[in-house]
Amino acid sequence: MATKFTLNGKAVSLNVDPDMPLLWAVRDEIGLTGSKFGCGAAQCGACTMHVDGQPVRACSTPISAIEGQKVTTIEGLGGKVAQAVQAAWVKHEVAQCGYCQSGQIMSAVALLTDNKKPNDAQIDEAMQGNICRCATYVRIRAAIHDAAKTVRA
Amino acid sequence: MTEQSKIKLPQASRRGFLQGAGAAGLGLVVGFHWMPRHAMAQKAAAGTPAMINAFIRIAPDNTVTVLSKHLEMGQGTYTGLATIVAEELDADWKQMRTEGAPADAKLYANLAFGTIQGTGGSTAMANSWDQLRKAGATARAMLVSAAAEQWKVPAKEITVSKGVVSHAASGKKATFGQLAVKAAAITPPADVPLKDPAKFTLIGKDVPRLDARAKSNGTAQFSLDVKLPGMLTALLQRAPLFGAKVKSFDATKAKAVPGVVDVVQISNGVAVVAKNFWAAKLGREALDIQWDDSAAEKRGTDEILAEYKALAKTPGLPARKDGDVDAAFAKAAKILEATYDFPYLAHAPMEPLDCVVKLDANGVEIWAGDQFQTIDQMNAAGVLGMKPEQVKINTIYAGGSFGRRATIQSDYIVEGVEIAKAINGRAPVRLVWTREDDIKGGRYRPMYHHVLKAGIDDKGEIIAWQHRIVGQSIVTGTPFEAFMVKDGIDHTSVEGAANLPYAIPNMRVELHTTKTGVPVLWWRSVGSTHTAFATEVFLDEIAAETKQDPLALRRKLLTKHPRHLGVLNLAAEKAGWGKPLPAGRMRGIAVHESFSSFVAEVAEVVLQADGSWKVDRVVAAVDCGMPINPNIIRAQVESGIGYGLSATIKPGITMAKGAVEQSNFHDYEVLRIHEMPKVEVHIVPSTEKPTGIGEPGTPPVAPAVANALMSGTRMVFRALPLPPTATKSA
Numbered sequence: 001m002a003t004k005f006t007l008n009g010k011a012v013s014l015n016v017d018p019d020m021p022l023l024w025a026v027r028d029e030i031g032l033t034g035s036k037f038g039c040g041a042a043q044c045g046a047c048t049m050h051v052d053g054q055p056v057r058a059c060s061t062p063i064s065a066i067e068g069q070k071v072t073t074i075e076g077l078g079g080k081v082a083q084a085v086q087a088a089w090v091k092h093e094v095a096q097c098g099y100c101q102s103g104q105i106m107s108a109v110a111l112l113t114d115n116k117k118p119n120d121a122q123i124d125e126a127m128q129g130n131i132c133r134c135a136t137y138v139r140i141r142a143a144i145h146d147a148a149k150t151v152r153a
Numbered sequence: 154m155t156e157q158s159k160i161k162l163p164q165a166s167r168r169g170f171l172q173g174a175g176a177a178g179l180g181l182v183v184g185f186h187w188m189p190r191h192a193m194a195q196k197a198a199a200g201t202p203a204m205i206n207a208f209i210r211i212a213p214d215n216t217v218t219v220l221s222k223h224l225e226m227g228q229g230t231y232t233g234l235a236t237i238v239a240e241e242l243d244a245d246w247k248q249m250r251t252e253g254a255p256a257d258a259k260l261y262a263n264l265a266f267g268t269i270q271g272t273g274g275s276t277a278m279a280n281s282w283d284q285l286r287k288a289g290a291t292a293r294a295m296l297v298s299a300a301a302e303q304w305k306v307p308a309k310e311i312t313v314s315k316g317v318v319s320h321a322a323s324g325k326k327a328t329f330g331q332l333a334v335k336a337a338a339i340t341p342p343a344d345v346p347l348k349d350p351a352k353f354t355l356i357g358k359d360v361p362r363l364d365a366r367a368k369s370n371g372t373a374q375f376s377l378d379v380k381l382p383g384m385l386t387a388l389l390q391r392a393p394l395f396g397a398k399v400k401s402f403d404a405t406k407a408k409a410v411p412g413v414v415d416v417v418q419i420s421n422g423v424a425v426v427a428k429n430f431w432a433a434k435l436g437r438e439a440l441d442i443q444w445d446d447s448a449a450e451k452r453g454t455d456e457i458l459a460e461y462k463a464l465a466k467t468p469g470l471p472a473r474k475d476g477d478v479d480a481a482f483a484k485a486a487k488i489l490e491a492t493y494d495f496p497y498l499a500h501a502p503m504e505p506l507d508c509v510v511k512l513d514a515n516g517v518e519i520w521a522g523d524q525f526q527t528i529d530q531m532n533a534a535g536v537l538g539m540k541p542e543q544v545k546i547n548t549i550y551a552g553g554s555f556g557r558r559a560t561i562q563s564d565y566i567v568e569g570v571e572i573a574k575a576i577n578g579r580a581p582v583r584l585v586w587t588r589e590d591d592i593k594g595g596r597y598r599p600m601y602h603h604v605l606k607a608g609i610d611d612k613g614e615i616i617a618w619q620h621r622i623v624g625q626s627i628v629t630g631t632p633f634e635a636f637m638v639k640d641g642i643d644h645t646s647v648e649g650a651a652n653l654p655y656a657i658p659n660m661r662v663e664l665h666t667t668k669t670g671v672p673v674l675w676w677r678s679v680g681s682t683h684t685a686f687a688t689e690v691f692l693d694e695i696a697a698e699t700k701q702d703p704l705a706l707r708r709k710l711l712t713k714h715p716r717h718l719g720v721l722n723l724a725a726e727k728a729g730w731g732k733p734l735p736a737g738r739m740r741g742i743a744v745h746e747s748f749s750s751f752v753a754e755v756a757e758v759v760l761q762a763d764g765s766w767k768v769d770r771v772v773a774a775v776d777c778g779m780p781i782n783p784n785i786i787r788a789q790v791e792s793g794i795g796y797g798l799s800a801t802i803k804p805g806i807t808m809a810k811g812a813v814e815q816s817n818f819h820d821y822e823v824l825r826i827h828e829m830p831k832v833e834v835h836i837v838p839s840t841e842k843p844t845g846i847g848e849p850g851t852p853p854v855a856p857a858v859a860n861a862l863m864s865g866t867r868m869v870f871r872a873l874p875l876p877p878t879a880t881k882s883a
Contacts, residue, residue: 017411020431028386028429033378034371036552037430038503039588043818046503074371089369093361093784096792097227098368099375099503099552124827131818133503133553134227135795137829139788 003063007032008076018064022056023047025063026073034074034102038131045130048103049073055110057129074102081112084150088143096134104130108144116152118144203337205292207260208285209238211337215316215330217244219285220254222261222270223277224524225364226502226551226558227792228847229785230277232362234285236781237278240355241289241348242296244329245316251363253548256526267636270526273559273675275748275845278781282843290345292336299335300327350779350840359784364550375552379509379520381581385414387572388433388585390440391422394449394811395595396670399423399442406439416440417575421564424572430585450670451811454600457669458494461602461623465492469621469663470641472651476659481617485608489698492604493687494872495624496805497597498676499815501823504552506565506586506594512578516543517570522551524558532563533570555796556675560596561631592821593813597806598676599625603650603687608659613699615710618657620650620688623665625673641666645675649684649747649852654717655692655710671808677796678848681747685852686859686873689743693860694869703742703860704730716776717744719837720753723774727835728755737761738769741860743853750777750849751837754794756830756857760865764878768798768830768858776837777846786846787834793850794832799824801855804874 002015007030014025021040026032026049035058038046042057049058050072077086085108088094095101104127111118111126118126123144132140202212210218219238225231231251239249254261258270264284265276293313300318301308304325312319319326350356367373392398402423404416412432417424425436452460482488508521517537523529523546530541537543551558558565569584576582586594601624608617626643628634637643642651642664651662676682696703704725711717721744725731734740737760744753757770773790780786803822807814815821859870867882 017431017435020429024429024431028431031380032371033374033380036375036504037377037585038505039818041588041817041819044503044588077370086369090361090365093365093788095227095362095365095368096229096788097503097551097553098364098373101368102371105369127826131503131823131825133501133555133796133799133823134792135799135824135829136788136792137795137824137826138791138832140826 003067005066005068006070008072014063016063019062021059022049022061022063022066022071023058026058026071032073032075036099036102038100038103043131044100045107046100046103048106048130050106050110053110053113055107074106077105077109081151082109084147085109085112085143088147088150092139092143092146094136094139094143096136100130100132104132104140108140108147112144112148112151117148203333205295205333205337206288206341208288209242209292211329211333213330213333215248215328216250217242217248217316217329218250218252221251222254222263223281224253224272224522224548224551224554224558225251226272226522226524226554228277228789229362229782230272231364232360232785233278233781234281235363236355236360237281237285238289240353241286242293243313243315246355246360248316248329249363256523256530256544256546256548258527262527269528271528271559272524273556275750275848277845278843279749279845286347287345290347291341294342294345295336295339296329296332298339299332303332303335356781357779357783360782362785373550375504375550376507376509376521377504377552377585379549379583381509381511384509384581384583385426385428386430386433386583386585387424387426387569388437388587389419389422389424389568389572389590390437390442391590391594392444392449394444394446394451395672397444397446397449400445401443403441406441407436410436410439415576417572419568419571419575421568424575426572426576426582434587449811452669453809453811454497454807457600458602461600461667462492464665464667465602465604465621465623469623469665471661472642472647472664473660473662478617478619478659478661481659482606482608484610485617486611487609487698488606489609489695490604490606491691491694491869491871492602493683493690495601495683495686496807496873497600497671498800498805499592499597499821500555500557500676501591501821502551502553502555502557505588505591506557507584508566508569509581509583510569510573511581512537512570512573516545517573518545518547519566519569520547520549521566522554522558523548523566524551524554525560525563528561529563529566532567536567536570537574555677556679557596560674561628561633564596588818589816592806592815592817595672596674597671598682599627599673601683603683605687605691607691607695609695609699613701615657615695616659618653618660620662621665622647622650622663622684624667625669625671626666627673627675629666645680647684648680649745650680650688652746653688654714654746656713657710670811677793678747678851681745681852682800685743685745685747686856689745689853689856690859690863690870693741693863697863703864707742707744716751717746720744720751720774720776723835723837724753724755724772727774727833728757728772730755739861739865741857741862741864743856743860745852747849747852749844750775750846752790752849752853754853754857756854756861758858758861758865760862760879760881764880766862766879767828770831770833771854771857772833772835773850774835774837775846775849776839777849778839778841778843780836780839781843783836786836789846790834790850791832793848794854795824795829797851797854798828798830798858800873801858802828802874802877
């Protein structure tokens with residue numbers, strides 16, 4: 001049975017195993033590869049997508065669970081908050097290997113959409129599910145503070 | 154897990170490889186190979202990009218692409234190498250691009266590794282410095298010659314600035330793109346002057362990273378993102394114990410999973426090949442495999458450590474001998490002794506190992522975040538019975554490595570190639586390791602046991618030092634043994650200990666090289682991951698015992714080492730060493746040289762009433778020669794501190810009856826954002842040739858943190874990870 005949902009603003013119908021994780025459906029079946037595979041167990045956040053605006057770990061979300069919902073990946077990001085976050089990521093040169101950064105950015109956008117002025121503790125709480133082995137955390141914090149200023153301006 | 158590889162290495166100079174891990178001499182003799190003329194002629198047709206030399210391609214749209222012989226795995230090498238070229242070329246930074254060079258050791262060998270193309274040992278900038286300056290300056294001269302011919306003016310009247318070639322008297326101007334085809338046909342001048350470093354406009358400045366944008370919008374391409382027509386995905390079921398082999402298997406259920414195309418046995422296990430990842434994963438779970446454990450490692454890490462401790466009671470092979478250590482101990486007023494233990498560690502890069510392999514009758518093409526091109530070419534060729542040059546490698550971004558992708562056995566590459574061969578190359582194959590495969594897959598930082606002993610005279614001076622190290626060699630039993638192990642000593646087992654800089658008249662460093670069935674590998678900063686901790690923490694124990702300030706003691710012992718002193722003093726000054734701290738806050742310092750770079754770090758630790766503690770701030774000072782890109786240096790030191798701190802506070806890999814007990818990030822924990830301290834990085838100005846910075850930030854953090862805790866609690870810390878709680882003793 002096909003699963004129908006909206007991906008980055010476009011209607012999608014996928015006839016795959018209903019247990020196939022959203023991440024692999026989007027990567028292997030639809031061909032959008034910005035969201036990454038890091039653990040397959042909702043431990044690292046590299047696969048983070050927005051489902052109806054909320055950050056979810058797509059590696060552990062069966063495709064059948066998102067029937068009728070709106071999914072946004074890094075490729076479909078847009079709007080003031082996303083632009084501010086991505087610009088801050090470039091300005092602060094957050095990325096090193098870059099592999100986790102799609103997920104980091106998706107979590108940061110979700111945070112700033114809810115909270116326009118997070119403090120360090122709130123940033124740490126919102127971003128704790130996203131691992132970066134290059135430990136770019138210092139710059140992630142700085143970039144989120146900077147993006148928050150842009151969003152508030 | 155076959156440790157014995159059949160590859161025969163090209164004439165890799167042992168000295169070259171060791172120096173790559175170590176010292177001066179880099180760039181003294183720089184091999185410089187030009188692109189074969191016929192290849193250039195082929196490329197130089199009008200309207201197509203022109204190869205000016207093996208490292209520089211200029212397109213009609215005026216972009217200058219540097220072919221990087223080094224893997225970009227996060228360390229900023231693409232930006233650094235392009236900066237060196239752009240500086241000598243007088244290019245505009247905005248026109249610069251970088252891409253991975255093809256696998257071709259004749260053109261792209263790491264000069265620190267002899268004749269092997271590969272990345273590691275923090276050598277990218279050091280070994281490329283002279284080579285790429287010359288490549289850039291030569292290309293500039295060729296562009297000038299092309300303009301001189303075209304405009305019929307003397308070359309010496311032509312100037313170049315920000316990518317524009319000009320002749321002031323005639324008012325003529327041209328871009329690099331307009332001159333490139335003509336320039337490519339000019340015979341490269343044999344000797345070109347290099348720029349006076351005082352006139353550098355890009356080197357030493359924070360030019361923006363070339364990969365920042367692609368890595369902030371999801372467009373950067375990693376191996377996992379490569380998609381070829383008809384490509385299949387493979388997952389490999391490896392043995393549950395290191396050294397076990399497939400006895401028999403039943404693929405009936407696996408083949409019944411929709412989307413599974415084939416199940417094949419290869420050297421390392423049984424591979425399920427499917428139309429997508431999910432089908433391959435379900436297929437793998439449905440495999441029924443019987444394993445032959447007869448040759449497998451069946452000891453647990455506790456048993457292995459107990460053996461190491463017993464071994465440490467006997468003398469090892471000498472790695473360093475200064476003075477008369479036994480006589481000095483005999484007359485010492487006091488003898489201190491301490492042991493330090495270090496677990497196996499997985500690298501756990503965010504992108505688990507993966508590669509794409511396309512096989513046909515003429516050769517094989519591989520896409521990977523490839524860190525060891527020459528070795529991987531030889532190992533892949535060995536599997537296929539081909540020549541290494543028939544193995545084409547497309548080196549693309551790696552999602553981290555920390556050493557994991559540079560394996561002498563080319564583990565993941567060989568697996569991918571064996572699977573492609575097993576299905577007769579009927580489709581391109583993407584091999585994906587899951588995180589569980591990564592954590593359980595071995596090639597860890599080896600477990601180590603250290604015993605340190607110091608003799609102190611009645612004035613409190615250290616007169617004798619004995620350091621005994623017990624652990625596995627990374628290269629013994631591999632083709633690298635021949636040029637990296639000398640008189641039984643694997644340099645990577647003792648680096649940081651055998652070259653301890655402290656002025657101690659009688660010193661002995663010994664090594665016991667052990668054997669286990671656990672595959673091991675270099676892990677960001679290699680031997681210094683354990684030697685820095687053992688030596689720097691032991692020194693603080695001596696300082697406490699002799700009632701000396703840890704900084705003052707180091708200064709006293711380093712008078713002949715100005716670069717160590719430079720970073721030590723800078724870090725101490727910036728951290729406010731000696732200034733009073735609020736209650737519960739403590740400071741520790743450590744200094745260490747690795748990969749010819751010098752780093753000192755001061756850690757500030759906050760101890761809570763319940764005994765829990767957190768690293769709040771780390772101040773680092775680094776001397777890596779002339780800074781090419783200070784912002785990338787800072788980023789690498791931040792990263793090195795985070796990576797080292799992860800192993801400081803999080804448990805390593807353990808085994809029970811040979812089976813690895815961890816499997817994913819829930820039980821192999823790594824540093825998360827709330828555990829990351831504030832980091833300040835200060836760079837010592839230098840006119841020395843650049844050295845590495847990918848690794849040297851890592852070693853000092855663990856001892857600096859332990860020393861902070863020791864200073865505030867009077868407890869001793871003799872193993873990593875450090876305990877999660879500490880108590881202040883009276």
